[in-house]
Amino acid sequence: xxxxxxxxxxxxxxxxxxxxxxxxxxxxxxxxxxxxxxxxxxxxxxxxxxxxxxxxxxxxxxxxxxxxxxxxxxxxxxxxxxxxxxxxxxxxxxxxxxxxxxxxxxxxxxxxxxxxxxxxxxxxxxxxxxxxxxxxxxxxxxxxxxxxxxxxxxxxxxxxxxxxxxxxxxxxxxxxxxxxxxxxxxxxxxxxxxxxxxxxxxxxxxxxxxxxxxxxxxxxxxxxxxxxxxxxxxxxxxxxxxxx
Numbered sequence: 120x121x122x123x124x125x126x127x128x129x130x131x132x133x134x135x136x137x138x139x140x141x142x143x144x145x146x147x148x149x150x151x152x153x154x155x156x157x158x159x160x161x162x163x164x165x166x167x168x169x170x171x172x173x174x175x176x177x178x179x180x181x182x183x184x185x186x187x188x189x190x191x192x193x194x195x196x197x198x199x200x201x202x203x204x205x206x207x208x209x210x211x212x213x214x215x216x217x218x219x220x221x222x223x224x225x226x227x228x229x230x231x232x233x234x235x236x237x238x239x240x241x242x243x244x245x246x247x248x249x250x251x252x253x254x255x256x257x258x259x260x261x262x263x264x265x266x267x268x269x270x271x272x273x274x275x276x277x278x279x280x281x282x283x284x285x286x287x288x289x290x291x292x293x294x295x296x297x298x299x300x301x302x303x304x305x306x307x308x309x310x311x312x313x314x315x316x317x318x319x320x321x322x323x324x325x326x327x328x329x330x331x332x333x334x335x336x337x338x339x340x341x342x343x344x345x346x347x348x349x350x351x352x353x354x355x356x357x358x359x360x361x362x363x
Contacts, residue, residue, distance in 0.1 A: 169280035173207040174198050175270035179288035180212045183319060185257035190287055190315050193353055195247055198285070204229050204236045207277040210247050211269060213288060214258035215295055218265035224250045226273065263292045264300035264339075271305040271343075282309045284345075289317045290332040306345030313349045314356055 176198060178191040195210055202208060209226035211217075225246035229236040267284070274282040284306075290313065294300060313336065322329040337347040350356040 167205065168278045171205045171207070171277075171279040172202065172281040172283065173274045173277035173279035174202065174283045174285070175208070175273055176210045176285045177266050177270050177287065178210070178212050179261060179263065179266075180214055180254065181258040181261035181293070182289075182291070183257075184261075184287075184289045184291075184317060185254075187287065187315060187317060188251065188254060190353070192244075192247060192251060194285060194287065194314060194356075196244060197353065197356070199240045199244060202229060202240070204231045204233060207273075207279060208243065209270070209273050210243065211266060212250075213261060213263055213266040215260040215262060216265060216298070217262040218268050222266065222269055223273075228277070260295045261288070261291060261293045262295070262298065262300070263288055263290065263336075264294075264302075264304065265298075267304050267306070267311075268300075271309060274309055275305065284309055284311045286311060286313045287315055288313070289319060290336050291319065304339060304343035304345070306340055306343040309345040311340045311345050311347050312356070313347070315352055316349060 176191060176195050178188060179185075180188055191210065199208065205228070207226070207228040210224045211222045212224060214222070225243045227239045227243050229239055263286075267286070270284050274284065292300075313333075316329075316333065318329050333349060340347040
């Protein structure tokens with residue numbers, strides 16, 4: 120009996136000690152540790168966003184450039200193949216008045232599950248194919264600034280650490296009467312790549328006009344906080360390894 124009493128005694132004292140520790144933890148330690156735990160979780164989310172990419176492909180459907188519209192399908196598929204779960208993408212078009220939700224052809228944030236992300240890529244590509252099939256009449260005006268503003272909003276709201284805007288246009292802006300686009304474009308941290316900037320008939324007579332358009336848009340993008348690059352065609356784009 121003495122032996123049993125001696126063996127049981129320490130275990131009977133340990134229970135209150137664990138109880139007091141729980142009380143101390145809940146009342147004093149947990150309130151102190153909780154902010155640090157939340158901060159760790161939030162910083163973890165922030166780090167994930169910093170590693171993600173967001174891309175907008177913006178295609179001009181005005182005037183003569185509308186004949187180049189098929190280029191957008193190849194470019195979109197090229198970009199989609201390089202995106203991963205958590206990345207975001209949108210495809211939009213430039214027409215008479217481009218700063219509008221109706222200018223989005225499709226947009227998505229790729230799911231964490233690879234199988235779902237693959238379905239989202241197919242859906243986006245399918246939406247674009249339907250748009251191209253329906254497209255018939257080019258727009259009369261070309262609101263490039265409005266399209267860039269729309270894209271910059273999407274990229275900023277994505278929270279992604281890497282942001283890209285692919286611009287398919289001849290860069291010949293032709294605003295509707297009364298439209299004001301004399302403002303910064305909000306491109307801080309955005310890399311803008313102008314792809315397939317075609318030369319118009321008038322450029323044959325005055326080649327400096329083509330260079331002036333490139334210089335004008337390079338200045339507008341850089342003055343708005345972005346980086347500017349030009350790729351003459353998709354083959355050159357692949358060599359540039361655009362999404363780094």
